Every structure is written in C-alpha cells, then in structure tokens.
Amino acid sequence: MSQRLSQLHTGDGLDRWAGFAIVVLGFALCYLITALDTTAMPGRQAYLPAAAAQAASPEYAAKVMTAEQLLKAGNLDKLKPLLDEMVAGYPYQAEPFMLMADYHLRRQEPVAAMHAFRQALDLNMNYLEKKTPLYQGKKIRNTTREAEALINVALAANPGNAQMRKSREELYYMLRKLAGGCGD
Amino acid sequence: MRKSLFVSMGAVIGVGAVLLSYYGNPANTGLCISCFLENISGALGLHQNVRMQYLRPEIPAIVLGSFAWALWQRRFVVTGGGSPVLRFLVGIFMVIGCSVFIGCPVKMVLRIAAGDFGALAGLAGLTAGIYVGLEFIENGFQLGKPQRVPPASGYVLPGVMVLLLVFAVARPAFIAFSATGGGAQYAPFLLSLAVGLLIGAWAQHTQFCITGGIARIFLWGPREIMSCPRSTGLLISLGSFLLFATVTSMLTGQFNLALHGQPSSNESYGWNFLGLALTGFGSVLVKGCPLRQLVIAGEGDTDGAVTVFGMLMGAALVQNWSLAGNSSGTPPAAQMATVAGLLVLLVIGLMNRRRGYGIAPEFQTGLD
Numbered sequence: 001m002s003q004r005l006s007q008l009h010t011g012d013g014l015d016r017w018a019g020f021a022i023v024v025l026g027f028a029l030c031y032l033i034t035a036l037d038t039t040a041m042p043g044r045q046a047y048l049p050a051a052a053a054q055a056a057s058p059e060y061a062a063k064v065m066t067a068e069q070l071l072k073a074g075n076l077d078k079l080k081p082l083l084d085e086m087v088a089g090y091p092y093q094a095e096p097f098m099l100m101a102d103y104h105l106r107r108q109e110p111v112a113a114m115h116a117f118r119q120a121l122d123l124n125m126n127y128l129e130k131k132t133p134l135y136q137g138k139k140i141r142n143t144t145r146e147a148e149a150l151i152n153v154a155l156a157a158n159p160g161n162a163q164m165r166k167s168r169e170e171l172y173y174m175l176r177k178l179a180g181g182c183g184d
Numbered sequence: 185m186r187k188s189l190f191v192s193m194g195a196v197i198g199v200g201a202v203l204l205s206y207y208g209n210p211a212n213t214g215l216c217i218s219c220f221l222e223n224i225s226g227a228l229g230l231h232q233n234v235r236m237q238y239l240r241p242e243i244p245a246i247v248l249g250s251f252a253w254a255l256w257q258r259r260f261v262v263t264g265g266g267s268p269v270l271r272f273l274v275g276i277f278m279v280i281g282c283s284v285f286i287g288c289p290v291k292m293v294l295r296i297a298a299g300d301f302g303a304l305a306g307l308a309g310l311t312a313g314i315y316v317g318l319e320f321i322e323n324g325f326q327l328g329k330p331q332r333v334p335p336a337s338g339y340v341l342p343g344v345m346v347l348l349l350v351f352a353v354a355r356p357a358f359i360a361f362s363a364t365g366g367g368a369q370y371a372p373f374l375l376s377l378a379v380g381l382l383i384g385a386w387a388q389h390t391q392f393c394i395t396g397g398i399a400r401i402f403l404w405g406p407r408e409i410m411s412c413p414r415s416t417g418l419l420i421s422l423g424s425f426l427l428f429a430t431v432t433s434m435l436t437g438q439f440n441l442a443l444h445g446q447p448s449s450n451e452s453y454g455w456n457f458l459g460l461a462l463t464g465f466g467s468v469l470v471k472g473c474p475l476r477q478l479v480i481a482g483e484g485d486t487d488g489a490v491t492v493f494g495m496l497m498g499a500a501l502v503q504n505w506s507l508a509g510n511s512s513g514t515p516p517a518a519q520m521a522t523v524a525g526l527l528v529l530l531v532i533g534l535m536n537r538r539r540g541y542g543i544a545p546e547f548q549t550g551l552d
Contacts, residue, residue, distance in 0.1 A: 012323070014320070014537070015537075019534070021526075022527055022530050022531065025523050025527040025530070026527060029520060029523045029527065032516065033520060036519065036520070125364070125365065126364055129364045129365070132364060172445055172451065173511055173512060175444060177511050178445070179211060179445055179447035180210060180369075181286070181447035181448025182219040182222075182236075182448055
C-alpha cells in the first residue's frame with residue numbers, strides 16, 4: 001500500500017490526469033448531493049397507502065360516478081368545476097385526470113387532453129396496459145397524434161411560442177411512453 | 185478463425201435479438217443484459233418494482249450455451265483469483281451505467297439498429313469510457329493473473345442458472361412475475377431459450393464482445409492486423425450485428441428513424457453519454473462487456489462469475505434506489521451514482537497500476 005502511494009506521489013501523466021479527473025468528479029458529486037433535492041423522489045410506493053384510502057372512500061366513488069354521468073350527458077359546464085375539485089382533492093388518483101382528458105376531448109382540445117393523460121399515466125401506467133381492464137391506449141395514442149399535428153402547425157406559424165414549445169416537450173414524453181420499452 | 189464465423193456471430197445476435205422483441209420482449213429490448221438482470225433480481229425478490237419482475241430465460245441460456253460449447257470444445261478451464269472483490273464492485277457500477285442509459289451495450293446497438301438517433305450519445309460515451317479504460321490497461325493496470333482453481337468453482341454459476349431455469353418453468357410461489365409493465369412482456373419461453381443458447385455458444389466460440397470490438401479501434405494498427413486476426417474479427421462481428429439487426433428491424437416493422445419518441449429512451453443525452461462511459465470504462469477494466477462476462481463465466485472463469493453476481497446486485501440496487509433512467513429523464517440519484525461510479529473506477533485504476541509497465545499478462549491473453 002505504501003509502495004502504491006509513493007508511486008502515486010511520483011506519478012506519471014496518467015496519474016496526474018486521473019487525479020485531476022477525480023478532483024473534478026468529487027466536486028461534481030458534492031454539487032449534485034447538495035443541489036439536487038433527493039427528498040423529492042419517494043417513489044410511488046410512498047403514495048400508495050394514501051391513494052388506496054382515497055379510492056376506498058364512498059365520497060370519491062360518488063364524485064367519479066357523477067362526473068361520468070355529466071360527461072355522458074354532455075353537461076360540460078357543470079363537469080369542469082367538479083373535475084377541478086377532484087383533481088385538487090384526490091391528487092394520487094389517476095381517474096380524475098382521465099376524466100379531465102375526456103372533458104378536453106369533448107371540447108376539441110387535444111393538447112390539453114394530452115396534458116391530462118400524461119398526469120394520469122404518471123399516476124397509473126395501467127391505462128397503457130392491454131392486459132388490464134383500464135387499457136385506453138388507442139384513445140391516448142390518437143389524442144397524442146392529434147396534439148402533435150396541432151403543435152407542429154402552431155410552431156410552424158410561430159417558432160417562439162413558449163407554451164407550444166413546452167407542449168412539444170410533453171408530446172415527446174408521451175411518444176416515449178407510448179413506444180414502451182423496459183423499465184417504464 | 186474464418187471471417188464468416190464472425191459475420192455469423194453478428195447474424196445470430198442481430199436477428200435473434202430483434203426477433204425476440206418482435207415475438208414479445210419489450211420494444212428495442214430483444215436482448216439487454218442489464219434490463220434482464222433487473223427483471224431476474226425482481227423475480228428473486230431482491231427489489232419490489234412490480235413492473236420489473238420476470239425470470240428471463242435468455243440470461244441463463246447464454247451462460248449455459250457458453251458452458252455447453254466450452255465443454256464440447258474442451259475449452260472449459262476453471263480459473264480465478266484476479267481481484268474478485270474489485271470485479272464485484274465494477275460489476276455493480278457497470279449495470280448502474282447501463283441503467284442510466286436504459287440499456288446495456290447490446291441494447292445500444294439494437295436501439296441504433298431500430299433507428300434511435302439518441303442512442304448515438306450512448307455509443308459516444310461507451311467509446312470514451314473504453315478509451316479511458318485502455319489508457320489504464322496500456323499503462324500497467326492489473327487485476328492479478330488468473331490461476332487454475334478447483335473445478336467445482338466453475339460449475340457454480342452454470343448451476344445457479346440451471347436452477348433459475350427450473351424456477352422459470354415451475355413458477356414456485358416465492359418467485360415473482362409481473363402482471364404489467366416491461367416484466368410482463370416476454371417472448372415465448374422456448375424461443376428465448378433457443379436464442380440465448382445459440383448466442384451463448386457462438387459468443388463463446390468467437391469470443392464476441394461489444395467493448396472488445398470497439399477497443400480494437402484504438403488498438404488497431406498495421407502490425408496488429410497482420411498478427412492478430414481476432415482484432416478484425418471482433419469488429420466484423422460488431423458491424424455484422426448492427427447490419428443484421430437493422431435489416432431484421434426493417435423487415436419486422438420495428439424500424440423508426442427518429443430522435444424523439446423512441447422506446448426505452450429519454451432526452452438526457454449527457455447522462456446517457458456518462459452512463460455508458462461508466463459501463464465502457466468498467467468493461468475494459470474487467471476484460472469484457474456485460475454479455476462477455478456471462479459468456480466467460482460459462483466457460484469456467486470464476487472472476488467473470490463474480491462480476492455477474494456483482495451485476496445482479498447492481499440490478500437490484502438500480503431498482504431499489506431509483507438509479508435507472510426513464511422516459512422523463514435521469515433521476516437525481518442516478519446522476520450521483522454515475523459520477524460516483526466514474527470516480528470509484530478512476531481510483532481503482534490508479535490503485536492497481538504498476539507504473540512503468542505496459543499491458544499486464546492477464547490482458548495480453550485477451551488480445552491474442
């Protein structure tokens with residue numbers, strides 16, 4: 001060990017280069033540890049008890065049923081405040097976001113619908129799983145394609161449109177989600 | 185060795201992996217050592233991500249294919265003693281690097297072959313990592329020359345792999361299988377087994393290695409080409425792999441030339457670069473990419489087996505500590521692990537150098 005350390009002391013070019021890289025990486029690691037908020041990544045497991053409690057609540061079930069009836073009846077004016085309330089009150093449930101997406105689809109707003117689908121998928125990926133009864137992949141895919149066309153037209157007309165540029169980032173995220181792969 | 189053998193190696197893995205994806209494995213993930221090890225570690229209960237649990241038969245099949253071929257060709261030689269603890273540690277970091285990129289070097293080639301431009305960042309990173317690793321190899325890095333060890337050690341990993349295959353068939357209650365997610369997407373068992381066995385056997389025969397193939401670009405020179413036919417052979421296999429995978433992707437409708445919206449990808453190109461740089465660097469230090477580690481473990485290299493166990497542990501850590509890249513990018517913990525991994529490998533490189541010496545004997549055997 002002492003021989004190794006003395007060799008390091010009288011090191012060659014590779015030693016000096018690697019030593020410099022180690023110092024840089026050490027600073028980078030310290031920066032990442034202090035700058036990144038690792039507490040903001042508890043994972044879905046941490047939300048599951050709260051989400052399960054909300055889903056089991058009869059009040060929640062009644063609100064979902066009301067929202068579905070309003071959607072079927074096309075009563076969009078009454079539906080929107082109810083959905084806003086549900087989204088705020090049940091942040092761990094994907095269903096209100098799916099209903100919100102349906103609301104935006106009824107209003108011919110595919111970009112907003114795509115945004116709602118994204119929030120729903122972040123909470124529950126089973127909406128893209130063919131093996132589950134929740135599967136709504138075709139609807140999500142078609143909405144994303146419609147949103148893509150709208151975003152491209154809007155950005156072609158005004159490349160500096162900040163809102164559409166942000167929507168385009170979300171569009172790419174949705175395309176990756178729809179493409180699948182391992183891990184997601 | 186005839187060049188056609190190296191071409192056939194590329195054809196076996198290129199066609200086989202893309203077909204596995206076509207018949208059920210996740211998109212662009214016909215064969216991915218790191219993803220599949222994450223699935224296996226989940227199935228064994230080493231992590232609790234319910235979307236990543238499946239006993240992928242491809243991994244045991246690769247080891248057993250190599251094992252059977254080595255036995256048949258009388259190349260099964262049990263060796264060990266080349267710094268197993270360091271190899272275990274490097275194995276962990278190799279898989280962490282792969283997971284940041286969302287795929288091992290094999291999957292990197294498959295992603296490029298499927299038209300994913302973004303995977304080129306990984307190729308650049310892998311190449312940079314290999315270059316850095318070769319700097320250490322060419323300047324006296326050593327892990328200790330492997331010695332013959334009692335034969336029983338060589339049968340441990342193949343034995344474990346046989347057990348995993350038994351579990352995959354019998355599906356006992358203590359083995360977890362995903363109902364949704366990537367772990368629930370798989371090709372028919374017998375097809376996965378057959379392709380894995382074929383890849384393992386042929387990779388053992390041709391000594392196929394992704395990082396080894398790329399490393400030859402840096403070691404290449406007129407003298408080496410004259411005296412070292414395998415140098416060109418590994419590159420031929422790599423080129424053949426890319427070509428056959430691309431053609432098969434096109435024929436099976438899995439080719440989509442685009443930068444955005446690709447399966448198993450994100451837009452954290454910088455972290456993708458660093459992730460595979462970590463894998464490339466580690467692979468050079470332990471004499472082979474993750475696929476190669478499986479193959480040499482099958483032919484009796486117990487150091488390779490230790491690296492495989494390290495990779496399996498790394499796969500569990502990746503899922504437990506959120507160290508994998510995903511569609512939205514690279515999580516903070518993955519960024520820290522990547523930087524820490526590069527730092528640790530540099531320290532290992534420095535501490536294991538014999539200054540004033542060239543390529544250590546244990547690495548020269550891999551260059552013949």
